Amino acid sequence: MRRRTLLAAGAASTVAAVTALPARPAGARHRRGLTVAADGSGDVDGIQAAVDAVPSGNPSTFTIAxxxxxxxxxxxVPADKPHIVFRGLCADPSRxxxxxxxxxxxxRPDGGTWGTSGSASVTISGADFTAxxxxxxxxxxxxxxxxxxxRQAVAVLTRADRLVFDNVRFLANQDTLYVNSPDVATVSRAYFRNCHVEGDVDFIFGRGTAVFDRCEIRSLDRGSTTNNGYVTAASTDLQNPYGFLVVRSRLTGAVAPGTVYLGRPWHPSNDPNAIAQTVIRDSWLGPHLNPAPWTDFGTWSWRDARYAEYANRGPGAxxxxxxxxxxxxxxxxxxxxxxxxxxDGWSPMRWS
Known part of the structure; x- marks a missing residue:
C-alpha cells in the first residue's frame, strides 16, 4: 500500500552521470538559464548539476527548464543562490x-541517521524561488x-522567503511538506497555487507562513478505522500572526470517514512560544475529517493554538x-x- 509509483511519461528510469557545462568563451555573457533532460539531450542531466551551475549571489531570474x-x-538550493525557477516543460506536473x-x-554512509530535515528530497534555502x-x-x-x-520522509523543506509553487505536486507519507524558516525570529513566506499535497501524518508542518490557494490536500490511508493522521502540524512562533492559510481548496481522502484531523500543535523541543496558527476557510471538506478536527499533540492542548475555520462546506464541514x-x-x-x-509589499498573486 505504501509503495508509491511515480508516473512520468517518457521518463528515463535512471539518470546518467552529470555532464559538465561547456566552458564559456572569455567575455561571454552569463547564461540566464539552462535545460535539464534525463536522456542527456539538455545542458545537464541532473537537477543538482543545474543548481550548481547557477552563480553565487545570482542577481536575477535564472530558469532551469x-x-x-x-x-x-x-x-x-543554497541560500546564496536566490531567484531560481524550476519549470517543468509540460503542463502535466506528473511528467x-x-x-x-x-x-x-x-x-547515513558516515554514521548516524539523516533526521527529519536531512531526509528532504529537496531543500530550498534560496529566496525568491519558484517552481x-x-x-x-x-x-x-x-x-x-x-x-x-x-519514518518521517520529507519531499520538500523550505527555509527561505518569497517562494512560489504553481501547479506542483508534493508526494510522500509522513511529513511531506516542511514549511520552515532560517530561524525562529525570521518570517518566511510561501504561496502554493493550484497544487496537490498528499500524505498522512503531519504532512504540512513547520513555522513558516504559507497560503494554499485552490489546492487539493489529500490524506492517504494508513489502514486505520480510528486515526488516519493529521493534515497540519504548524509550529508558528507566537510573535508571528500568520501561519498556514488554506483557502478555496479541497481537502480529500479515500479513507474511513471521520478518521483524519485538520491539525495538531507542534512545539519543537517543547518550545512554549510555538503557538500553531492555522485557518481553513472557503474550502470543501471531505467526510474523512473527524467531527472534532483539531487535536492535542502530546501534552500540548489544541485549544491553546490559534485554530479557526470560516465558510467551509462539504460533508466534513x-x-x-x-x-x-x-x-x-x-x-x-x-x-x-x-x-x-x-x-516589502510582496505580491505573488493577482489579488482576488
Whole structure:
C-alpha cells in the first residue's frame, strides 16, 4: 500500500552521470538559464548539476527548464543562490518528477541517521524561488523497511522567503511538506497555487507562513478505522500572526470517514512560544475529517493554538464548540494578502 509509483511519461528510469557545462568563451555573457533532460539531450542531466551551475549571489531570474523525466537524488538550493525557477516543460506536473527515498531513520554512509530535515528530497534555502509544472516526491517505502521506525520522509523543506509553487505536486507519507524558516525570529513566506499535497501524518508542518490557494490536500490511508493522521502540524512562533492559510481548496481522502484531523500543535523541543496558527476557510471538506478536527499533540492542548475555520462546506464541514469559527471581521483580516504582503509589499498573486 505504501509503495508509491511515480508516473512520468517518457521518463528515463535512471539518470546518467552529470555532464559538465561547456566552458564559456572569455567575455561571454552569463547564461540566464539552462535545460535539464534525463536522456542527456539538455545542458545537464541532473537537477543538482543545474543548481550548481547557477552563480553565487545570482542577481536575477535564472530558469532551469526541466524536460519530462524522473530525476532521482537529493537537491539542495543554497541560500546564496536566490531567484531560481524550476519549470517543468509540460503542463502535466506528473511528467516531471524530482524524487529521493530516504527517511529520518535511514542510515547515513558516515554514521548516524539523516533526521527529519536531512531526509528532504529537496531543500530550498534560496529566496525568491519558484517552481511550476512538476512533482516533488519522497518515495521512501515504509513497508519495505520495517527496521526503520523513524519514518518521517520529507519531499520538500523550505527555509527561505518569497517562494512560489504553481501547479506542483508534493508526494510522500509522513511529513511531506516542511514549511520552515532560517530561524525562529525570521518570517518566511510561501504561496502554493493550484497544487496537490498528499500524505498522512503531519504532512504540512513547520513555522513558516504559507497560503494554499485552490489546492487539493489529500490524506492517504494508513489502514486505520480510528486515526488516519493529521493534515497540519504548524509550529508558528507566537510573535508571528500568520501561519498556514488554506483557502478555496479541497481537502480529500479515500479513507474511513471521520478518521483524519485538520491539525495538531507542534512545539519543537517543547518550545512554549510555538503557538500553531492555522485557518481553513472557503474550502470543501471531505467526510474523512473527524467531527472534532483539531487535536492535542502530546501534552500540548489544541485549544491553546490559534485554530479557526470560516465558510467551509462539504460533508466534513461543521460548526460547534470543537470547531472555532472566524467572525466576519476576523475573516476580512485573515486573507492571502494579509499573510503574504509583509513589509516589502510582496505580491505573488493577482489579488482576488
Amino acid at each position: 526541466i524536460r519530462p523525466g524522473t530525476y532521482p537524488g537529493q537537491v539542495i 516531471v518528477v524530482i524524487t529521493d527515498d530516504r527517511a529520518n531513520g535511514t542510515p 511550476r509544472n512538476l512533482t516533488f516526491a519522497n518515495s521512501f517505502d515504509e513497508a519495505a523497511h520495517p527496521e526503520i521506525t523513524n 461543521a460548526t460547534g464548540a470543537d470547531r472555532p469559527q472566524l467572525t466576519a471581521a476576523q475573516a476580512a483580516a485573515l486573507t492571502p494578502r494579509a499573510y503574504l504582503t509583509g513589509p
